[in-house]
Amino acid sequence: MLYFSRWKIYLILATCIAGFIMMLPNFLGRDTLAALPSWYAHSKVSLGLDLRGGSHLLLEVDMATVIRDRVEGLVDGARQQLRTANVGYTALNAGERAVTVQLRDPAQADDAVKALRQLASPVGGTALGGGQPDLTVSVDGSTVTVALSEVALRDRATQAIEQSIEIVRRRIDETGVNEPTIARQGTDRILVQLPGVEDPDRIKRLLGTTAKMTFRLVDVNADPNSGRAPPGSEILPSTEGDRYQSKYVIRKKVEVDGATLQNASAGTNPQTGEWVVNFEFNTAGANRFAEVTKQNVGRPFAIVLDNKVISAPVIREPITGGRGQISGNFTAANANDLAVLLRAGALPAPLKVIEERTVGPDLGADSIRAGLTSVAVGFAMVCVYMIACYGLFGAFACFALFVNIVLTLAALSLLQATLTLPGIAGILLSLGLAVDANILINERIREETKKGRGVFASMEAGFSRAYSTIVDSNLTTAIKMALLFIFGTGAIKGFAVTITFGILISMFTATVLVRLMMVTWLRRTRPAVLPV
Amino acid sequence: MFHLRLVPDNTKIPFMNGRIAGLVVSAVLSIASVILFFHPGLNYGIDFRGGIVIEARTPQAADFASLRHTLSGLGMGQVALQEFGSAQDVLIRLERQPGDDAAQQVAADKVRSTLAEAVPGTQVRRVEAVGASVSGELFANGMLALGLAMVAMLVYIWFRFEWQFGFGAVVTLLLDITKIVGFYAITDMQFNLTAVAAILTVMGYSVNDKVVVYDRMRENLRIYKKMPLRDLIDLSINETLNRTVGTSVCTLLSIIPLALFGGEALQDFGIVLIFGVVLATSSSVFIAAPILLFLGENRLRRGTPTDAAPGNTPATTP
Numbered sequence: 001m002l003y004f005s006r007w008k009i010y011l012i013l014a015t016c017i018a019g020f021i022m023m024l025p026n027f028l029g030r031d032t033l034a035a036l037p038s039w040y041a042h043s044k045v046s047l048g049l050d051l052r053g054g055s056h057l058l059l060e061v062d063m064a065t066v067i068r069d070r071v072e073g074l075v076d077g078a079r080q081q082l083r084t085a086n087v088g089y090t091a092l093n094a095g096e097r098a099v100t101v102q103l104r105d106p107a108q109a110d111d112a113v114k115a116l117r118q119l120a121s122p123v124g125g126t127a128l129g130g131g132q133p134d135l136t137v138s139v140d141g142s143t144v145t146v147a148l149s150e151v152a153l154r155d156r157a158t159q160a161i162e163q164s165i166e167i168v169r170r171r172i173d174e175t176g177v178n179e180p181t182i183a184r185q186g187t188d189r190i191l192v193q194l195p196g197v198e199d200p201d202r203i204k205r206l207l208g209t210t211a212k213m214t215f216r217l218v219d220v221n222a223d224p225n226s227g228r229a230p231p232g233s234e235i236l237p238s239t240e241g242d243r244y245q246s247k248y249v250i251r252k253k254v255e256v257d258g259a260t261l262q263n264a265s266a267g268t269n270p271q272t273g274e275w276v277v278n279f280e281f282n283t284a285g286a287n288r289f290a291e292v293t294k295q296n297v298g299r300p301f302a303i304v305l306d307n308k309v310i311s312a313p314v315i316r317e318p319i320t321g322g323r324g325q326i327s328g329n330f331t332a333a334n335a336n337d338l339a340v341l342l343r344a345g346a347l348p349a350p351l352k353v354i355e356e357r358t359v360g361p362d363l364g365a366d367s368i369r370a371g372l373t374s375v376a377v378g379f380a381m382v383c384v385y386m387i388a389c390y391g392l393f394g395a396f397a398c399f400a401l402f403v404n405i406v407l408t409l410a411a412l413s414l415l416q417a418t419l420t421l422p423g424i425a426g427i428l429l430s431l432g433l434a435v436d437a438n439i440l441i442n443e444r445i446r447e448e449t450k451k452g453r454g455v456f457a458s459m460e461a462g463f464s465r466a467y468s469t470i471v472d473s474n475l476t477t478a479i480k481m482a483l484l485f486i487f488g489t490g491a492i493k494g495f496a497v498t499i500t501f502g503i504l505i506s507m508f509t510a511t512v513l514v515r516l517m518m519v520t521w522l523r524r525t526r527p528a529v530l531p532v
Numbered sequence: 533m534f535h536l537r538l539v540p541d542n543t544k545i546p547f548m549n550g551r552i553a554g555l556v557v558s559a560v561l562s563i564a565s566v567i568l569f570f571h572p573g574l575n576y577g578i579d580f581r582g583g584i585v586i587e588a589r590t591p592q593a594a595d596f597a598s599l600r601h602t603l604s605g606l607g608m609g610q611v612a613l614q615e616f617g618s619a620q621d622v623l624i625r626l627e628r629q630p631g632d633d634a635a636q637q638v639a640a641d642k643v644r645s646t647l648a649e650a651v652p653g654t655q656v657r658r659v660e661a662v663g664a665s666v667s668g669e670l671f672a673n674g675m676l677a678l679g680l681a682m683v684a685m686l687v688y689i690w691f692r693f694e695w696q697f698g699f700g701a702v703v704t705l706l707l708d709i710t711k712i713v714g715f716y717a718i719t720d721m722q723f724n725l726t727a728v729a730a731i732l733t734v735m736g737y738s739v740n741d742k743v744v745v746y747d748r749m750r751e752n753l754r755i756y757k758k759m760p761l762r763d764l765i766d767l768s769i770n771e772t773l774n775r776t777v778g779t780s781v782c783t784l785l786s787i788i789p790l791a792l793f794g795g796e797a798l799q800d801f802g803i804v805l806i807f808g809v810v811l812a813t814s815s816s817v818f819i820a821a822p823i824l825l826f827l828g829e830n831r832l833r834r835g836t837p838t839d840a841a842p843g844n845t846p847a848t849t850p
Binding site (some may be wrong): 371378388492 | 732737771794
């Protein structure tokens with residue numbers, strides 16, 4: 001127990017020195033770091049948003065819209081299938097998760113079911129096939145119901161969130177935020193962390209826009225102010241406000257989809273000096289655009305973004321080059337933002353910000369200062385107490401405590417864990433708990449000494465008896481921290497991480513390192529009584 | 533060499549004489565806490581209730597009256613203004629806004645722009661807006677963590693000791709936790725995610741403390757086979773008293789700076805931990821040990837035949 005082999009001593013010292021080296025970059029200046037190899041310079045604790053400043057946004061994908069879109073798509077599909085199969089129907093209605101159709105002739109039910117089954121596509125299968133149909137078709141008298149299956153809904157949700165994450169990433173990358181974190185959380189949420197962003201308004205606006213762009217014809221025969229659109233059309237507001245028209249009647253049929261856009265950029269119109277957004281279609285989009293503009297010369301063609309008409313210019317001549325321009329009362333900033341949105345693509349469903357936590361950089365700096373002051377003062381007070389109570393052995397414990405902090409920082413640096421404000425509190429608290437191990441050991445040694453044991457025997461017994469107690473008390477804390485880590489969010493997780501590291505490392509510093517120091521001291525001085 | 537001893541050596545304090553008093557005082561305080569929990573209730577922070585917190589720094593000392601007037605005029609329900617740190621720092625709290633999660637965002641933006649207009653040069657240092665769905669989940673997860681931690685402690689101690697120890701520890705923990713909740717109710721401190729972390733920390737500390745005392749009792753049970761349980765418990769507590777007090781003092785010394793210099797965010801945390809450490813230390817002596825005495829009289833020794841050689845009893849200390 002008290003004997004340390006040579007290699008063990010080297011290993012212990014090497015661990016301490018390695019720890020010191022690994023945590024050093026955290027305290028070096030920028031210039032010094034630049035001169036060091038990058039793998040080493042990057043071995044730093046990453047600061048949480050609460051310490052460095054930045055914005056934490058939790059977004060929720062509106063799954064109701066995703067499902068509604070799918071059901072509406074089903075209505076169109078059903079209409080077409082029934083028409084092709086020559087099945088007469090009186091009513092075709094979209095429900096929450098199903099489409100129902102009333103047949104004119106119940107005898108045609110079988111034909112209807114057969115036709116509607118065609119709408120299903122397999123989900124959950126592999127590349128080799130398999131999977132289940134995403135629809136169930138059932139008949140009740142003359143009513144046929146086409147319902148989305150549970151699997152289909154889940155599949156849709158997964159697709160929607162994955163697609164949303166991709167689009168969010170592209171949009172944020174365009175804004176030039178450094179090191180954003182974009183991660184899926186749960187089934188329908190996206191966590192976005194933006195270090196250094198103090199006012200996240202612009203990003204919230206960018207993310208809050210679906211950016212679903214469509215090119216559709218204007219129903220010129222209907223009156224937009226009548227309040228009721230003819231079948232197949234809808235009344236949409238205009239973003240141009242009172243410059244031209246505040247409302248338009250727009251055909252529901254999408255002539256060209258914004259998904260076929262290849263590029264978009266902001267620019268100015270050389271004639272008017274107004275800000276415009278230039279766009280470019282891919283081949284399929286360009287062909288479709290050329291065809292539509294050829295057939296509809298002289299009629300207004302609306303550019304609709306998220307159910308608002310951006311502009312509705314009259315087609316003067318067929319546009320065959322696959323390029324176009326949107327003009328619509330833009331400022332430089334919103335022309336740019338629109339270009340970003342169009343380039344990045346449309347979100348499958350609207351995103352809502354359901355949680356925001358933004359910390360300004362100077363508050364973060366204040367927090368670091370407050371945290372460091374607390375750690376320094378706490379460490380000093382504990383040291384004074386330990387030395388007052390246990391003298392030299394107390395000083396050993398303080399040194400071990402110092403190594404504990406160093407190794408904790410080194411572990412955080414190595415694992416690139418995030419240090420948060422509660423994390424600093426965790427370091428401080430683990431100081432108190434780490435010193436508990438030394439108190440246990442020292443008290444035990446004292447007891448054994450008082451029982452009249454010799455110097456070595458007291459130390460031996462002190463360490464071995466305190467050991468199981470230390471393991472028990474530390475393990476209970478570790479269990480609790482694991483739970484905090486699993487169920488906690490953000491900052492709380494940081495607290496759990498630092499305490500766990502602090503406690504695990506204290507098992508090493510308080511028992512192994514302190515023992516090494518005590519044994520070395522014993523061998524050097526050969527005291528007759530222990531100074532406890 | 534002089535060494536500071538907070539507790540004199542070889543104390544023989546008959547702690548178990550005060551067992552009834554300790555349990556009664558503890559039970560009364562815990563019951564009072566439960567009552568306080570329901571009425572007036574806790575001051576739930578935005579983590580659990582939803583709502584908005586904005587921290588702003590005004591260029592000059594903030595004029596609270598006019599700020600309150602301006603912000604109340606926005607029609608967003610109750611607006612709480614609070615000075616903290618310096619006279620320039622204002623903490624603005626808004627109730628959860630009616631409507632969906634997005635309504636919080638709209639309201640937060642409105643407060644920001646109103647502030648910028650009313651007091652030009654105001655710096656918004658922090659904004660937190662939590663919607664209803666998130667706050668509900670955070671609360672559920674927080675409570676789940678507390679519950680699971682409790683079960684985990686019970687199982688761990690049960691596994692390492694006898695069931696009486698596990699039971700005693702968990703009952704003590706329950707009494708401790710209710711008092712911390714009562715402390716939140718009395719001080720009107722914000723009950724949020726940090727509060728859950730604080731409670732879990734105190735729980736951890738408390739169990740840690742009990743484990744050490746229990747450990748000594750178990751050891752003494754094997755050494756002094758004839759000693760009445762009551763004397764044995766007193767002996768164990770007295771033997772570990774220096775450690776118990778020393779560790780509490782050290783932990784307190786490390787936490788006190790949090791309460792002093794930790795800033796608004798960590799101050800409450802520090803204060804609760806100070807309360808918790810004192811509570812946990814006293815409950816190790818006055819609650820956990822008496823419960824064991826009540827449960828364990830005769831029973832704890834049943835599995836240990838008195839005539840067996842010491843070597844035959846399972847060794848717990850290596």
